[in-house]
Amino acid sequence: MPSAIEIDGLTKNYGPVRAVDSVSLQVGQGEIYGFLGLNGAGKTTTIRTLLGMIRPDAGAVSVLGQRVGPGGRGPWGRVGHMVEAPAAYPELTVYENLEIARRLQGVRERGRTGEVIEQLGLSPYRDRKAGKLSTGNRQRLGLARALLHRPELLILDEPSSGLDPAGVVEIRELLETLTDQMGVTVFMSSHILTEVDRLASRVGIIHHGHLIEELDSGALETIRERRLAVRTRDLDAAQRVLEEAGLAAKANERTLYLQDGQAVDAPDEVASLLVNGGAAPTYLAVEQENLEDYFLRITGGER
Amino acid sequence: MTGYRLGFQSALWAEFLKARRSTVTLLTGLGFLILPVVSGVFMIILKDPEAARSMGLISAKAQLVAGVADWPTHLGMLNMGVSIGGLVVYAMITAWLFGREFVDRTVKELLAVPTPRWAIVAAKFLLLALWLPAISLLIFVVGLGIGALVDIPGWSAGAVWSSLGEMMAITLLVYMLMSPVAYFASVGRGYLPPLGWAFLTLVLAQIAGALGWGEWFPWAVPALLSQVNGPRLEPMGAGSYGVVALVFVIGVVATLRWWQRADQAGG
Numbered sequence: 384m385p386s387a388i389e390i391d392g393l394t395k396n397y398g399p400v401r402a403v404d405s406v407s408l409q410v411g412q413g414e415i416y417g418f419l420g421l422n423g424a425g426k427t428t429t430i431r432t433l434l435g436m437i438r439p440d441a442g443a444v445s446v447l448g449q450r451v452g453p454g455g456r457g458p459w460g461r462v463g464h465m466v467e468a469p470a471a472y473p474e475l476t477v478y479e480n481l482e483i484a485r486r487l488q489g490v491r492e493r494g495r496t497g498e499v500i501e502q503l504g505l506s507p508y509r510d511r512k513a514g515k516l517s518t519g520n521r522q523r524l525g526l527a528r529a530l531l532h533r534p535e536l537l538i539l540d541e542p543s544s545g546l547d548p549a550g551v552v553e554i555r556e557l558l559e560t561l562t563d564q565m566g567v568t569v570f571m572s573s574h575i576l577t578e579v580d581r582l583a584s585r586v587g588i589i590h591h592g593h594l595i596e597e598l599d600s601g602a603l604e605t606i607r608e609r610r611l612a613v614r615t616r617d618l619d620a621a622q623r624v625l626e627e628a629g630l631a632a633k634a635n636e637r638t639l640y641l642q643d644g645q646a647v648d649a650p651d652e653v654a655s656l657l658v659n660g661g662a663a664p665t666y667l668a669v670e671q672e673n674l675e676d677y678f679l680r681i682t683g684g685e686r
Numbered sequence: 687m688t689g690y691r692l693g694f695q696s697a698l699w700a701e702f703l704k705a706r707r708s709t710v711t712l713l714t715g716l717g718f719l720i721l722p723v724v725s726g727v728f729m730i731i732l733k734d735p736e737a738a739r740s741m742g743l744i745s746a747k748a749q750l751v752a753g754v755a756d757w758p759t760h761l762g763m764l765n766m767g768v769s770i771g772g773l774v775v776y777a778m779i780t781a782w783l784f785g786r787e788f789v790d791r792t793v794k795e796l797l798a799v800p801t802p803r804w805a806i807v808a809a810k811f812l813l814l815a816l817w818l819p820a821i822s823l824l825i826f827v828v829g830l831g832i833g834a835l836v837d838i839p840g841w842s843a844g845a846v847w848s849s850l851g852e853m854m855a856i857t858l859l860v861y862m863l864m865s866p867v868a869y870f871a872s873v874g875r876g877y878l879p880p881l882g883w884a885f886l887t888l889v890l891a892q893i894a895g896a897l898g899w900g901e902w903f904p905w906a907v908p909a910l911l912s913q914v915n916g917p918r919l920e921p922m923g924a925g926s927y928g929v930v931a932l933v934f935v936i937g938v939v940a941t942l943r944w945w946q947r948a949d950q951a952g953g
Binding site for chain 2 (some may be wrong): 428435436437455457460464467468470473475479482483484486523
């Protein structure tokens, strides 16, 4: 099966600034690929290149098996996209904005606009001017436009940005349904790690224009660091007890952290040790590094 | 080819809807209607020299510009207004039509769709080709109404028709000069660069006209056609139309090429 997205050695410079540097990645069909990076890491430049809006200085980009060429050639009838904050004609209603999109997408079914309005929960705002929409509803309008022509591939830049927590969950469920039931491939950038963590089957991390890591969500489980967090009433005493037993512990305000595999695998033994040493734990938990911690660790903690 | 035709039709439909909903359409039309009103006021002043004298400076100015209160003068003033004012007012419409996609950041929704980019640009130029004559026609019709109201002497149906033809010819020339405005609105991603260009060309046209090079300076040609410097003794040469057409072609090609090829990193 050909890849839905194939990026090979993509490089793009803006004057002296190298926005994207030799990025290569592949996204298989039906995958949800999370493209993680801080602001300015090169996410949007990569996405705009995928959509033929920017010409690469080096490298090649293919979408749905078709090389994205100059002059905006590409399989756009099969690709839905949302780049940065979605824009709309402010003096046109939600319905009119989507009608324009429907025609430019070459969708002949007239009822499709109403359907997608309903799907995205925009029915109460159907006749509201886009300029008067809240940020969250503008985001929904952008997503509605991306879904209008029932694309095989969705390229979404920060799809949950501006949505309230309920909206974030709703969009996550929508994307999951699209991939599970309709086999849609999703390439989404985000800096909201929990979102990518829950949704993506694969994650690519871009930093300063370089793709520094690419991993499956399964792989992430295994490479994430685990640690045992311990709290006691007397942190110093507990640290002494642990050190005497040969377990290194790092103190952090009110908590001790043990990264030793032995301790993480046998928290019960650590508890006994502390009780016997007269520093009974008030809290004991095996914590797993989340994607955010992992991300900060491998990007050197820069924000 | 059917796909291309459909794409073009879609783009044209979208442009019409956007223009219809925009207040720019209404405001530029209404704003330019000041032209027949001003001409009508001049006619009132010129018709009654007694009242004109009592009004002092205004009447002196009216004498200077218009001359006598009759239909050919009134209609000539309308044509002159479109030939000069159109370079700015019609540039505002053009700047809005192309620049708004960048100001509203909607351009990114037009680039990766099955409708080809050239169709979107062509639809904008076609809309402009209908919009500008419509405003000119509105100015002309309102001018006729005001002229009738003021009861200007010297009515002749023949003169009205020939003035209307001239108005449309002037509008066509001004339209052709709008393609670089579209280019600057696209490259400049907004309104200021195209309007700066429009004012620059207007000023240069005045200078070229004053120096007697107007026939070869494209932006002075519409005003020459409107006989702004007095009735012409000889019809204008084909070369004058040629330079305007050349500007049009260069502007259209440059705009199309830019939309096809330029990086769209913003918007």
